[in-house]
Amino acid sequence: MPEATKGRQYRREAAGPATATLLEARGVAKSFPHSNGTVTPAIGDINLSLDKGEFVAIVGPSGCGKTTLLRCLCGLLKPDSGTLSYDGQPVNGVPDDVAVVFQEYNRSLFPWLSVRRNVEFGLHGLSKAERRARAEEALTRVHLADVLEHYPWQLSGGMQQRVAIARAIATHPALLLMDEPFASVDAQTRIRLETMTASISAELGLATLLITHDIDEAVFLADRVIVLSPRPSRVLAEIVIDIPHPRSELEVKALPRFQEYRRLIHDLIVAKEPESADAATPASAETEPERSA
Template sequence: MSTVISPREKIVTRDLSLTYTNAKTHAPHTVLKRFDLSVREGEFLSLLGPSGCGKSTFLNVLAGLTPPTSGEIRVDGDPVSAVRQKLGFVFQGYALFPWRTVRKNVEAGLEIRGMKRAERRDEAERFLRLVGLLDFADHYPHQLSGGMRQRVAIARALAYGPEILLMDEPFGALDAQTRELLQQELLGIWERSATTVVFVTHSIDEAVFLSDRVAILGRGPGRVKEIIDIDLPRPRGDALRHSAAFVALRQRAWASLSTELDAPPAAGAEVDAQTGVQHV
């Protein structure tokens, strides 16, 4: 009889709370409260919830950028107390250096690590090839489309060699077609890298398409309301979005999320979890 080996927990959060004090009124504002979540090594996990529920704040705590008020968060068993070297962060707004070429942008983190120039160049070109932008290595960010700039940001984060990749609505500002293309590219990169990904999104479709599991967050203060296993085959292609299994998971996610929003969707509509806007 074979032994079933459980996946190792890469990130463990227990009873995490974060309260800010308003600088003017001195009134407390709780963003996260009793937030519990575990993320498995090599997993793609999405956080889905209404605006203001603490998704991005949790990423900041996990990155070591914001200390929690109480509770604990551990990576590989060690408490998070500062920014970790083996962690990459991709933001919605690209955050590229406009005065540096695409290649030099990707090299930025490698420079901080003290990597030699020739090795930096080789690594940058390897990851630009991975995201399909090697031919644009000598261009500047303003010469690229929004989707291409986001690919540069992903290449820069991956070139740093992160064990954990945090992504805060990285495709939120893109048009629908570009967004779906980059979702597909991201999955291909992730499947080859074995990186643990924590992905924040307001799109139910995006969360279901990308993830191994989706954590539904309740209306603030942030807490994990439900975790949905996304039992869909990989690799995933666009045809999967129209399958009965995909639709059923999307409906289940909406059923959990809808109680945190104001109005139910129209039949057959795709709903943006932030705004409640229906896309039929």
């Protein structure tokens, strides 16, 4: 049995009845007040959950609050209201077994550390030998075993993003959160990275939450796609993607069912798109004084 199939079966077993819930958000809202008295409402009222081992994609229009939601879900940002729980516990700070991959991979890697040392860096509390073994294992999974001693600036964008993914999986997370991780790479590299992510997630039995604005990517990778409205965002729809794993990109994208899913999601997003994406907010609120990566 291929590794990916084994992993996927593990995921299905893990995703049993009610006790399988890993992450849950109920009524989560977040706004950003500005010094001039205006407020940018980012997320309005988010209800969602993610099961152990499940792959969920979140799609929504540009600026609808996806990154804000991700930062709330992983405990980097405190919501104004609502509740967040992870593995049955309230979320206060980033849980130990949650890893995040951000879009700006070039800002998240240390240029003065080798690829291997970049991955070892996040592995606190382990012996040097264990850190090395975990880093090498993770870098092998992302097919970078031959550039361990290179520096990030010697690598292509897609390779740098793979280092960021290796750094995340080397911590042996139960949940991997990814914010538009493939947005800055070319189309061919993107497909390779998507396929690699699907295999890793399945082999390791990882729960994965992928934020993307790419509908094809969401349908190709996810067990379930959550569609958000324009901001302040709320969940417009949750669509179960009934296509068996492992999925081959070429075969899946040729399926009539794939086309139906992408059409459905596209229509949901377009139907809700306001004429001007920022119509609800005074222009002055769009200066982002507190914005950080």
